[in-house]
Amino acid sequence: MQSGGLCPPLPSMYQPCKYRLYPFPNQERELLRQLEELRFLWNYALEHRQEAWRKKARSISYVGQCRDLARWRAYDKEGIGRVYGHVAQETLARLGDAFGHFFRRVKEGGRPGFPRFKREVTSLCYPDSNGSAAIVPGRNGTRRLRLSMIGEIPIKVHRAPPEGRVKTCTIQRDGDRWFAVLTLEVPDPSLPPATPPVSPVGVDLGLSHLATLSTGEVVEPPKFLRRAEDRLTRAQRVVSRRKRGSHNREKAKVRLTRCHAKVRDQRRDFAHKLTTGWAKSHDLIAFEDMDLRSHMEGAFPKSTADAGWGMLRQMSQYKEARRSGRYVEVPTKNTTQSCSACGRLHDPPLTLPDRTYECRCGLVMDRDLNAARNVLARALRAVPGGTGESTPVEIGPPPHRKGRRVRSEKQEPPRGTGVAT
Ligand SMILES: [Zn+2]
Structure with a gap:
């Protein structure tokens, strides 16, 4: 899952932690502006895909759109150019996923649901935060969330995040409130013992x-x-x-x-x-x-x-x-x-x-x-150690997520981290 490692990746799972953000007025304006840029990017990229299909019966891939994105960013320096590159790419990746799901549903014969134009985008995601999103100390023991191309936003860390690498960081707007969902890569908890469950x-x-x-x-x-x-x-x-x-x-x-x-x-x-x-x-x-x-x-x-x-x-x-x-x-x-x-x-x-x-x-x-x-x-x-010997249906090892990205906005992130502990 991780790049560049010679040793086999350790078993790990992702744990989302949600914190409230208190952006300054200028930061809030910038966040809203960037969400608007991402909305425009989504709609533009969607139209691009539709056009290519209609005119030349050609489908455009995520990779192809990423190459175009570099040009769009260079051209529109004050607009999409001021959104962090990976964040913009993530929007294209989401669009790619939406098309992937669409084609899968067509194949399965379900109701397809073609990807739609968006009126509003309410979240932006730092997909692989190699320091592009990090919690840093602020003044008087407070904390800030440092985001590339946005700045250091005051954050309320009501509960310490578990030890682990920050994998993704999603900023969500919910009405007039802002939240950050950090996804941490933490070691897998040990698997349940092969003994009968007690309670x-x-x-x-x-x-x-x-x-x-x-x-x-x-x-x-x-x-x-x-x-x-x-x-x-x-x-x-x-x-x-x-x-x-x-x-x-x-x-x-x-x-x-x-x-x-x-x-x-x-x-x-x-x-x-x-x-x-x-x-x-x-x-x-x-x-x-x-x-x-x-x-x-x-x-x-x-x-x-x-x-x-x-x-x-x-x-x-x-x-x-x-x-x-x-x-x-x-x-x-x-x-x-x-x-x-x-x-x-x-x-x-x-x-x-x-x-x-x-x-x-x-x-x-x-x-x-x-x-x-x-x-x-x-x-x-x-279950093993249970009362019968039929094959397991679905035994819950931790919610293991394979693949390049983590969809923190699709699952219900826990409000804190240690609620269960
Ligand atoms: Zn009976």
Whole structure:
């Protein structure tokens, strides 16, 4: 993975750490200007690819566009020329990825989703920060984030980052707040021992209950979004009442984005606390391997998004990995329908309103609890030292990322680093 080393690369994983930035007004202006340049670059490069395809049926590669970028930068010295070179290249790399995904989806026969022109770019990434992004000491014990071509921005390092090399640094704009996500390359935690898990748990994620654990514990959904909905509707209404292009409309927009940001923060905070608790008390955690996308398009997309299932699984995965625990995903099929005591399928099939599972073997149980027990049983069959000998489904070594770059903005970065510890 690393360049220039003669010895084989040590096993390592990437750990994102998110910190708040407090740019000075001139720095904020510069950041906004650079984001605008990157937006322009994205749209220009996208158009370039489309044109080449339309006129000459020729496809342009990332490498080809990087060569062009050098010319564009030399030509537009005051514009894209003032954005750090690797940051600009990273935008082209993202575009290349977007095309890669597009072609893959075409091949798989899914809905392709052609890369789109952007109205707004909210993050910029220093992809391989060889000193181009680094935390340096500031005055009076404060810290600064030094960014090439931008300067030293005050940063709040609320928790010391773990030892490791800074791999990438992404600057994110979230309404009127700024964040830096540093991705550190840290050594792999040791793999889980080949002994049976001591305190395994299966989790059934749902809507009426956010999570039901095989231990019988039930977590109610926090419903932040629902509760905040009135507030959001009101803020949205104020925006649409203000005159287009007016100062007051801008102010109302800021209030609206803050409202959204608050919901996001609450949701993440809740998920962190929940998953940290799980990782602390269970050395194996099992979820269903369900397709979240189909759920999002399903009957209750809003409640599903609110429940934040993806976030719970993703956080559980890396928190277990850090503690050398196991994270397992098991096939979804019939987890609800089969009896966790005798394995018989429910006949007739259980429907959504049925809250209780009753089996001919005498088992009477809450339906979600029954599902959670099934999830756990399947997971135990899949791990070494478990109860069965079938092949492992997906045992969670740490989220290992191969390839040149790390997509820190695509995963939900933890707010701090040591939340799990
Ligand atoms: Zn039964």
